[in-house]
Amino acid sequence: MANIKALVVDDSKIMRSAVKRALDQLMIADFEYVEAMNGEDALEQFTDDIQIIFLDWNMPKMTGVEFAKALRERGDTDHIPIIMVTAEKSMGKVDIALNEGGANEYLTKPFTADKMHKTIKRYFDDSGNLITGKEKAEKKSFFSNILKS
Amino acid sequence: MIENKTPTRTIPDEIVDLVKQSVINTFESILGEPPVYNESETQSGPLNGMIGNIAVFNPEHTLTLMLAFPKETAVALSEVFVGMELPFESDDMGDLVGEISNILAGEVAANIETIGFRGQSSLPTATRGSDLTLFMPNKPPTKKMKFEANNGVFWLNMALSESR
Numbered sequence: 001m002a003n004i005k006a007l008v009v010d011d012s013k014i015m016r017s018a019v020k021r022a023l024d025q026l027m028i029a030d031f032e033y034v035e036a037m038n039g040e041d042a043l044e045q046f047t048d049d050i051q052i053i054f055l056d057w058n059m060p061k062m063t064g065v066e067f068a069k070a071l072r073e074r075g076d077t078d079h080i081p082i083i084m085v086t087a088e089k090s091m092g093k094v095d096i097a098l099n100e101g102g103a104n105e106y107l108t109k110p111f112t113a114d115k116m117h118k119t120i121k122r123y124f125d126d127s128g129n130l131i132t133g134k135e136k137a138e139k140k141s142f143f144s145n146i147l148k149s
Numbered sequence: 150m151i152e153n154k155t156p157t158r159t160i161p162d163e164i165v166d167l168v169k170q171s172v173i174n175t176f177e178s179i180l181g182e183p184p185v186y187n188e189s190e191t192q193s194g195p196l197n198g199m200i201g202n203i204a205v206f207n208p209e210h211t212l213t214l215m216l217a218f219p220k221e222t223a224v225a226l227s228e229v230f231v232g233m234e235l236p237f238e239s240d241d242m243g244d245l246v247g248e249i250s251n252i253l254a255g256e257v258a259a260n261i262e263t264i265g266f267r268g269q270s271s272l273p274t275a276t277r278g279s280d281l282t283l284f285m286p287n288k289p290p291t292k293k294m295k296f297e298a299n300n301g302v303f304w305l306n307m308a309l310s311e312s313r
Contacts, residue, residue, distance in 0.1 A: 012248045014241060058270055087255030090262050109252050110179050
């Protein structure tokens with residue numbers, strides 16, 4: 001299985017553990033975890049080798065959506081899937097997270113390992129490697145070049 | 150003719166019903182089975198346990214939700230949620246009760262939005278103690294509901310007040 005470095009952001013230690021436990025149960029990759037307690041902490045903990053982010057919304061200091069916006073505004077993180085894992089359920093909130101915050105997926109609490117799998121499976125190939133937006137873009141440009149030639 | 154200008158001192162039934170259903174949905178998603186609302190008991194004595202406190206609010210109104218768990222229920226819930234019994238006195242237990250309150254508030258916020266109450270959730274807090282009694286200053290309209298689950302009984306107290 002491929003090694004994947006995941007950033008798990010939630011002000012609840014219990015929920016960070018629940019996310020890690022669900023991901024480990026899936027056995028789709030060998031996850032290495034970096035944890036953060038809020039958006040501000042997550043910005044400090046973020047390093048360029050983070051490959052996927054699991055992000056709560058309602059946190060003190062900086063919310064998950066504020067963190068996602070700040071991260072996307074850097075311009076070099078579009079390839080990193082951001083999975084919102086939140087208790088916020090209204091459609092308006094989902095819309096804000098996905099369209100204004102730049103998150104890729106939305107998983108509501110409480111969740112099961114099965115729901116987690118359905119949410120993130122399209123980002124992994126059979127070997128546990130992440131299929132990121134960047135790689136998708138590279139593949140697309142590879143095929144575009146072949147077609148052009 | 151003298152108009153009765155006494156404000157309503159009860160929470161509108163449609164809000165009560167949506168919150169009740171939200172509690173049932175939330176705990177069903179956590180426990181696997183829906184808790185049963187016991188409408189015959191609307192009062193409770195002092196609590197030896199934990200209270201999770203959270204609010205759904207907008208600039209006009211604040212709906213305060215207080216989940217009251219007897220000690221035995223809190224410990225039993227931890228086994229379902231975390232996979233092991235958490236010590237009642239631990240920080241993790243406070244974290245758990247706060248998170249359950251947070252999940253409930255998300256469900257309530259989504260449900261009461263359907264009747265025009267568009268609000269956002271506060272951050273949750275949790276209180277642990279014995280002989281705990283809930284009371285609301287300024288006496289806003291309140292409603293107390295008892296629920297019974299396989300893992301024990303718990304209470305949901307709510308209050309509707311004007312936002313300050």
